[in-house]
Amino acid sequence: MKTMRAEPVADGQPPLSSANMISKVLSQNRSNTTFLNNTSIPTSSSKSQSAGxxxxxxxxxxxxxxxxxxxQQVEELKxxxxxxxxVLAxxxxxxxxxxxxxxxxxxxxxxxxNLNTHGTSSQL
Known part of the structure; x- marks a missing residue:
């Protein structure tokens, strides 16, 4: 943890809080810690889950x-x-x-x- 605190921080990034450092160290040592779950400190895996x-x-x-x-397009087509x-009907x-x-x-x-035909034939 001392080495993590001594690491340089990127420009514009705040330094890691103590809780985040503890979470990081514990999650590196053990993938599923009861301590982190009981204290409601988010682990890195839960952070990736929330990103997912x-x-x-x-x-x-x-x-x-x-x-x-x-x-909406279906309704317009209907x-x-x-x-x-x-219009067709x-x-x-x-x-x-x-x-x-x-x-x-x-x-x-x-x-x-028919009238004209009969009239003409009767005149003949």
Whole structure:
């Protein structure tokens, strides 16, 4: 511990506190110490766990954001699909109406042609 205290500190970095030095020394000597757990002094392994947890938390937040964006895009596509289906249904109704009118016009034209044909043949 004396050698750790004597080590130079990097510029802008505060010197290690006594608790951090004890934690570092004990965690080097023994990977799972009861003393550190009982005193609630974080060990270097728990610090790396919290860094890992932080990374996972950030990844989860990123995935949630991506999921929310995808959900929004799906909703927009559903609305566009509904609008397209409504336009298609209206177009089909118009087509059927025009087809019906066309068929009625053909029937009328056939009657007119038949009248003219019978009228011409009776005049002969």
């Amino acid at each position: 947890e932080e990374a996972l938390s950030q990844e989860l937040a990123s995935e949630k954001q991506g999921s929310a964006i995808l959900h 609305k566009k699909t509904e609008a397209t289906e409504e 209206r177009t089909q109704r118009q087509y059927e109406e025009l087809k019906k009118q066309h068929d009625e016009s053909n029937v009328i034209l056939m009657k007119i042609l």
